[in-house]
Structure formats: C-alpha cells, structure tokens
Amino acid sequence: xxxxxxxxxxxxxxxxxxxxxxxxxxxxxxxxxxxxxxxxxxxxxxxxxxxxxxxxxxxxxxxxxxxxxxxxxxxxxxxxxxxxxxxxxxxxxxxxxxxxxxxxxxxxxxxxxxxxxxxxxxxxxxxxxxxxxxxxxxxxxxxxxxxxxxxxxxxxxxxxxxxxxxxxxxxxxxxxxxxxxxxxxxxxxxxxxxxxxxxxxxxxxxxxxxxxxxxxxxxxxxxxxxxxx
Amino acid sequence: xxxxxxxxxxxxxxxxxxxxxxxxxxxxxxxxxxxxxxxxxxxxxxxxxxxxxxxxxxxxxxxxxxxxxxxxxxxxxxxxxxxxxxxxxxxxxxxxxxxxxxxxxxxxxxxxxxxxxxxxxxxxxxxxxxxxxxxxxxxxxxxxxxxxxxxxxxxxxxxxxxxxxxxxxxxxxxxxxxxxxxxxxxxxxxxxxxxxxxxxxxxxxxxxxxxxxxxxxxxxxxxxxxxxxxxxxxxxxxxxxxxxxxxxxxxxxxxxxxxxxxxxxxxxxxxxxxxxxxxxxx
Numbered sequence: 318x319x320x321x322x323x324x325x326x327x328x329x330x331x332x333x334x335x336x337x338x339x340x341x342x343x344x345x346x347x348x349x350x351x352x353x354x355x356x357x358x359x360x361x362x363x364x365x366x367x368x369x370x371x372x373x374x375x376x377x378x379x380x381x382x383x384x385x386x387x388x389x390x391x392x393x394x395x396x397x398x399x400x401x402x403x404x405x406x407x408x409x410x411x412x413x414x415x416x417x418x419x420x421x422x423x424x425x426x427x428x429x430x431x432x433x434x435x436x437x438x439x440x441x442x443x444x445x446x447x448x449x450x451x452x453x454x455x456x457x458x459x460x461x462x463x464x465x466x467x468x469x470x471x472x473x474x475x476x477x478x479x480x481x482x483x484x485x486x487x488x489x490x491x492x493x494x495x496x497x498x499x500x501x502x503x504x505x506x507x508x509x510x511x512x513x514x515x516x517x518x519x520x521x522x523x524x525x526x527x528x529x530x531x532x533x534x535x536x537x538x539x540x541x542x543x544x545x546x
Numbered sequence: 547x548x549x550x551x552x553x554x555x556x557x558x559x560x561x562x563x564x565x566x567x568x569x570x571x572x573x574x575x576x577x578x579x580x581x582x583x584x585x586x587x588x589x590x591x592x593x594x595x596x597x598x599x600x601x602x603x604x605x606x607x608x609x610x611x612x613x614x615x616x617x618x619x620x621x622x623x624x625x626x627x628x629x630x631x632x633x634x635x636x637x638x639x640x641x642x643x644x645x646x647x648x649x650x651x652x653x654x655x656x657x658x659x660x661x662x663x664x665x666x667x668x669x670x671x672x673x674x675x676x677x678x679x680x681x682x683x684x685x686x687x688x689x690x691x692x693x694x695x696x697x698x699x700x701x702x703x704x705x706x707x708x709x710x711x712x713x714x715x716x717x718x719x720x721x722x723x724x725x726x727x728x729x730x731x732x733x734x735x736x737x738x739x740x741x742x743x744x745x746x747x748x749x750x751x752x753x754x755x756x757x758x759x760x761x762x763x764x765x766x767x768x769x770x771x772x773x774x775x776x777x778x779x780x781x782x783x784x785x786x787x788x789x790x791x792x793x794x795x796x797x798x799x800x801x802x803x804x805x806x807x808x809x810x811x812x813x814x815x816x817x818x819x820x821x822x823x824x825x826x827x828x
Contacts, residue, residue: 349666366708368704386709387707387712388704388706388708389706389707389710389711389713390710390712392707392708392709392710393710395709396709396711400705403703404704404705404708405705406697406698406701406702406703406705406706407702409697409698409699409701413694413697415696416694417694417698417706417709418709420691420694420695420709420710420711421697421710422690463709467709501698
C-alpha cells in the first residue's frame with residue numbers, strides 16, 4: 318500500500334511548519350526528504366505518525382485515512398519510524414527493545430530476532446545488554462531493528478546515518494535498499510546527500526514548510542531552485 | 547510458641563507485602579499512583595459491610611469487594627490519564643483522602659468509631675496463600691506482552707505508542723490490577739483485625755507502602771516484598787527505642803536512597819552480576 322500525504326498543513330502557534338505538502342511513497346521505493354534545519358522534515362514524519370495534528374490536508378495509507386487517529390493506531394496500521402534523537406527503551410535490554418517492536422504480533426522467535434539483528438548489522442550482539450549502554454551506531458541500528466520487527470508497510474527513517482562513520486553509512490545504504498526490495502516503502506530523512514543519491518528512487522526537497530522540488534536524485538541535483546537555495 | 551507471640555506481626559508483614567506488590571505493579575508502568583491504601587480500604591469496608599451488615603457469606607463478599615476495588619482502580623485511571631509523576635501522586639493521594647473522609651462520615655462504615663464485630667474468618671495461611679498466588683501470577687506474566695507494554699510505557703510513552711501500544715489502556719489496566727491486589731489486602735486485613743477505622747487507610751499507610759517499594763526496589767515485585775518485610779520487622783525489632791524507633795526507619799530509608807538507590811533488588815542484582823573473584827577480593 319502506498320502512503321500519500323495530500324496538501325498537509327501543520328501549524329505551530331501562528332507559524333506554518335508544513336504549508337500544504339504533498340508526498341507519495343510507493344511500496345518498495347525509497348523516497349528521500351532533504352532540506353535545511355527547520356524545513357519541516359521531522360514535522361512531516363510527526364504529522365504522518367499522529368504526533369503532530371494536521372490543520373488541513375489528509376494522510377492516506379492505501380484507502381485508509383490515518384490523520385486524526387492516535388499514534389498507536391497509526392503504528393498498528395503499518396507505519397514504523399525511527400527518531401532523529403534516538404528513542405530506545407534505554408533501561409531495557411536489546412532483546413526487549415526488539416520484542417517491543419513486535420509487541421502487536423506473537424512473540425518473536427529467537428531465530429527471527431537473530432535474523433533481524435543480523436540484517437541491521439548487529440549479529441552476535443549481546444541480547445542482555447542494556448540498550449542505553451550500546452555504542453551510538455548500535456543504538457541507531459537497534460532502533461531500525463525495532464521498527465522492522467513490526468513488519469511495517471512504510472518505514473520512516475529520521476536521519477539514521479547521523480553519527481555513523483563512512484563504512485557504517487555504506488552498510489546502512491545496503492540495508493535501506495534491501496528493506497525496499499522486500500516491498501516496504503521507505504522515507505529517508507537525511508543530510509548526507511551522498512547517501513540520499515545512492516539509495517533514493519525519488520527525492521523531495523522541503524524549505525520553510527513547502528516543497529521546493531521533487532524528482533529523481535539526478536533531477537534534484539541539477540534543479541536550479543535547489544542549487545539556489 | 548514463637549508464632550503465637552508474633553502472629554500479628556507475621557500477618558502484618560504478609561498484608562504489607564501484598565500492598566507493596568500493588569504499588570510495584572504501578573511503578574513498573576511508571577505510574578506514581580498512590581491510591582493503594584484507598585483501594586485497600588474500599589475492599590475492606592465493602593467485604594466487612596457485606597458480611598456484618600448484610601449477612602453475606604465471605605466466599606461471596608470477598609470476590610465482590612475485590613471486583614469493586616478493581617473497578618474503582620480502572621475508573622480512577624480515566625480522570626488522571628494525562629497526569630504524570632508528582633501530579634499523579636498528588637491526585638491519587640487526594641482520591642485516598644476522599645475515600646477516608648467518606649468513610650469517616652458515612653454511618654454504614656461506622657464513621658470515626660470504625661466498624662466493629664467483623665468475624666475473624668481469615669488467618670495467616672490465607673494471607674500467605676494470597677501473597678503466594680499474587681506473586682506466582684506476577685512471576686508468570688513477567689515476560690508477557692502486558693509486562694513489556696508496561697515497561698516500555700514507563701521508559702518512553704511516545705515511543706511506546708510508536709510501536710502500537712495503547713498507553714492509555716496500559717495505564718487503565720495497571721491501576722485496575724493495583725486495585726485488585728490492594729483489594730485482596732483489604733479483605734485480608736478486615737477479617738484478621740476484627741474492626742476497621744478510616745485511619746487504617748489514611749495517608750500514613752500509603753506513605754509506608756511507598757517506603758516498602760523504595761527500600762525493596764521500585765520495579766521489582768520481589769524487592770517490594772522484601773522491603774515490606776524489612777520495614778515491618780524493623781520497628782518491632784527496635785521496640786526498645788520506644789518513640790525513636792521511627793527515626794531508625796527514616797535512617798534506613800535515607801541510607802538506601804543514598805547508598806543503594808535501586809533498593810534491595812538492585813543491590814542483590816549487582817552482587818549476583820559481580821564475578822566471584824571480585825567478590826572474594828572485595
């Protein structure tokens with residue numbers, strides 16, 4: 318199922334954080350969302366996942382309207398996300414963090430959990446390690462594993478490469494493409510333009526809460542409006 | 547002989563341990579909901595009035611009383627749903643005061659004079675049987691999805707909602723469980739103490755229950771039971787200090803907060819994780 322944001326408007330006080338933004342994520346595709354700080358990228362994810370109420374517009378997952386539903390209901394409909402500032406369940410261990418992602422399903426088997434951790438590059442991780450004690454990169458990976466444990470239709474990654482070194486970023490690029498190859502639609506918010514060009518099928522550029530440009534990575538790279546901004 | 551001498555203390559320890567488990571369930575979900583004494587009072591009065599005033603058999607009165615305290619717990623969760631931390635604590639303490647004042651002023655409860663003539667239908671085996679049953683249930687569900695939902699709601703409510711957990715329902719279910727467990731303590735208290743007064747369920751009782759959990763470890767059911775046992779025995783063991791024995795309890799509480807902030811459970815866990823060689827060298 319595709320995720321569609323249609324003329325979404327979010328207001329904070331008297332300011333339009335998003336002013337009529339439209340975006341579509343097809344199953345199996347990776348859509349990049351770039352823009353300067355304060356452009357409204359994270360607000361767009363919050364609006365989709367129900368943590369920022371819409372002033373206008375609508376959010377559709379297939380034929381199901383999501384806006385107005387509480388965050389837990391939106392998550393249950395198949396939207397998973399990671400956070401710009403990592404939000405693991407810090408006092409819980411690795412195993413419980415992954416189990417939390419699959420809490421709406423039957424318990425994950427040990428083999429399925431190991432497969433998930435291997436997929437995000439955490440093979441051999443200590444399942445009993447407290448999440449808050451993990452290295453920063455592992456915390457990012459664990460957050461992705463938790464999101465994948467929910468078997469989402471749409472995965473929204475908010476700056477997943479932040480703080481990662483080049484080899485970790487390369488592994489992340491491979492992972493994002495593999496996730497999309499499984500039919501999951503991915504929204505990738507990222508400042509690393511190289512990563513965006515490498516993994517995204519299409520890119521949307523936000524600026525001051527509006528869509529500045531939209532197209533393939535190459536089209537965006539040569540868009541005069543983007544270059545000027 | 548020894549048991550006969552100390553059976554009141556033994557009963558107190560068991561009832562206090564059940565109350566500590568009730569609060570521990572709330573703290574596991576990150577809810578500083580301090581209404582356990584009120585739940586206890588509600589179930590105690592309901593069961594006692596049903597038996598003494600209306601002539602119900604205890605086998606009927608006890609489950610009805612626990613059902614009432616469970617329902618009250620669930621209903622209390624609704625108006626306080628948006629409250630967290632100290633605000634939730636104050637609101638639930640306020641609820642406890644309302645229950646106490648109603649008990650003081652309603653003729654059916656006996657008012658300030660209390661409700662007398664409650665038959666001694668329960669005894670120590672019932673108290674410890676109930677404690678064991680509650681402990682066994684909590685142990686059995688420790689790895690359940692509900693227990694995980696409670697833990698992640700405590701850790702980060704927004705992120706918990708982000709993985710599909712209806713945190714509002716978790717909070718309602720948690721307070722209902724707390725109401726049920728404290729309700730069991732209320733019934734046991736009523737039918738082992740022969741009379742009830744509103745002051746049995748006042749803020750002082752709630753304060754003690756909180757101390758049991760802090761001493762034992764706020765999210766550990768076993769720790770809560772140990773905390774209740776230690777803090778119930780201490781005042782009796784140091785009875786010779788007379789009025790100063792409460793000071794000793796305060797000193798123990800301060801020592802735990804300063805030197806073992808995770809309580810008995812965390813201290814024990816740290817010792818168990820410490821390699822044997824290190825312990826030997828310590």
